[in-house]
Amino acid sequence: MKSRKPSVPYIIWMLVFTLIPIVMIGFTAFTDKQGNFTLENFSKAFFYTDVFMKSLWIALLSTAVCLLLAYPLAYMITRMKESTQNTVIMLFMIPMWMNFLLRIYAWVTLLQDNGPIDMALSILGIHGTYIGNTFAVTLGMVYEYLPFMVLPIYTVMSKIDNGLIEAAQDLGSNSFNVFRKVIAPLSVPGIISGITMVFVPSASTFLVAQYLGGTDDIMIGDIIDKIFWTDQNTGSAISLILMIFIFVFLILMNFFGDEEAIA
Amino acid sequence: MKNKTGIISKIYMALIMLFLYAPIAVLIFYSFNDGKTTVWKGFTLKWYSELFRDSNIINSLGNTLIIAFLASIFATILGTAAAIGISNFKGKKRLIIQNISNIPIISPDIVMGVSLMLLFTTLGVIFNFEMGFVTVLIAHICFCVPFVVLNVMPRITRMDRSIYDAALDLGCNQWQAFYKVIIHELMPGIISGALISFTYSLDDFIITYFTRGSKFQNLSIEIYSMTHRRISPKINALSALLFLAIVVIMVFINLRDRHEEKQEAKRT
Numbered sequence: 001m002k003s004r005k006p007s008v009p010y011i012i013w014m015l016v017f018t019l020i021p022i023v024m025i026g027f028t029a030f031t032d033k034q035g036n037f038t039l040e041n042f043s044k045a046f047f048y049t050d051v052f053m054k055s056l057w058i059a060l061l062s063t064a065v066c067l068l069l070a071y072p073l074a075y076m077i078t079r080m081k082e083s084t085q086n087t088v089i090m091l092f093m094i095p096m097w098m099n100f101l102l103r104i105y106a107w108v109t110l111l112q113d114n115g116p117i118d119m120a121l122s123i124l125g126i127h128g129t130y131i132g133n134t135f136a137v138t139l140g141m142v143y144e145y146l147p148f149m150v151l152p153i154y155t156v157m158s159k160i161d162n163g164l165i166e167a168a169q170d171l172g173s174n175s176f177n178v179f180r181k182v183i184a185p186l187s188v189p190g191i192i193s194g195i196t197m198v199f200v201p202s203a204s205t206f207l208v209a210q211y212l213g214g215t216d217d218i219m220i221g222d223i224i225d226k227i228f229w230t231d232q233n234t235g236s237a238i239s240l241i242l243m244i245f246i247f248v249f250l251i252l253m254n255f256f257g258d259e260e261a262i263a
Numbered sequence: 264m265k266n267k268t269g270i271i272s273k274i275y276m277a278l279i280m281l282f283l284y285a286p287i288a289v290l291i292f293y294s295f296n297d298g299k300t301t302v303w304k305g306f307t308l309k310w311y312s313e314l315f316r317d318s319n320i321i322n323s324l325g326n327t328l329i330i331a332f333l334a335s336i337f338a339t340i341l342g343t344a345a346a347i348g349i350s351n352f353k354g355k356k357r358l359i360i361q362n363i364s365n366i367p368i369i370s371p372d373i374v375m376g377v378s379l380m381l382l383f384t385t386l387g388v389i390f391n392f393e394m395g396f397v398t399v400l401i402a403h404i405c406f407c408v409p410f411v412v413l414n415v416m417p418r419i420t421r422m423d424r425s426i427y428d429a430a431l432d433l434g435c436n437q438w439q440a441f442y443k444v445i446i447h448e449l450m451p452g453i454i455s456g457a458l459i460s461f462t463y464s465l466d467d468f469i470i471t472y473f474t475r476g477s478k479f480q481n482l483s484i485e486i487y488s489m490t491h492r493r494i495s496p497k498i499n500a501l502s503a504l505l506f507l508a509i510v511v512i513m514v515f516i517n518l519r520d521r522h523e524e525k526q527e528a529k530r531t
Contacts, residue, residue, distance in 0.1 A: 007348025010341050017405045018366050021378035076272040090517055095283050097509045102502045105490045106286030115301050204371030221373045228377050239374045
């Protein structure tokens, strides 16, 4: 029981299948096909600056929409009876268990020309195209990741001591002030983990934009997918940039989280 | 005042539920449509019977389940042993190991997928093999193990270690003490780790996509190739059946949890 030996297979496993692959990405990013050192892959990666910006924009937009939708929702759920709370949370989890591609495909079906939404709006005299634009991509992202925002905020909110709320009420706060001074500050850690859990996958995912976006809605994940099969060096350089970017983002979020915990 | 906010929150909740379930409802609706487009042509069950006659899909479903089953078992054993071992490290070393453990959790799926593909193609050239079932299994174990460690670890730190010594004093040999005390204490963590591994493995597309080689097919890959061709109402039938399975499993788990809570309440 006091031995460290049981962790040896795991440590070897992590070395071979996690650390070495990442080191290989780094190595491939800085070499050419013959294995000589070069920085050319990074200058090629610069061609995709627009795609990087677009990915960040879509990820930020999706994260913001998720937060706006999820925050009041999490609050409402905590106000419900406990047994209802469990049922509502379960209702949130069920669509999440559907295969990722099927969920995107469902939106393709809904939004396509002559699809249900188009037909319904045509009857009302509104004609338009609802697929193949940034709006559709953002919608798809929000659909994919909304539960990742709701769950952490809900978890943190439901742990807030009721005594604190009652104390604030006894001291003369109205419900708006109770929310502003007690519930909002205490729910910050949940917001931060929610932002992380939505932003990271939406900035790096692929296929969502291919299914729902137009020709200029290409995300960085789609670029990696497209060029990795033919040019592993440039693909590695882009992956490395993406990874470093995500790590910096996580460190920043962590930093904010700690600040809040101290304050 | 209270009543008013109640109505607003009910409407809001209903709209969100509509947002979550409308897409799935539409897929299920079209799975019964006797036509390939979104125009309703009458009720049919032919897509379901075509689905069951499609040997590719049945094979893919089998592969998905086998991979999820094997990956979660391997990941659970590897991860539980790892958690026990890691808990005996102290200070900086422990911090380093735990941070490395978190790499697969925080790094984007696509980066993990391409990095493993890089490793497997390089090893494949050296040892002369092609990517397929085994590489997919290894990749799945990779992203599952950290979740097992994460779930088992808190149980170990909370465990009272003197129980193990007590078991030894009372005549257990080391194996009996290990099995009857430690594994017993860690069981809830082990089970949730295994369940998380199983569901993540079932749902994965991105990592399988990069490590599967040219021949291996699972359900996600099959769905990918079907949706890429766009028109195929069999997909709607498949979605409907998967949705039904998920609902049944979720309701079952929820009922079991409630039952356990009641039992727990009776005991105290």
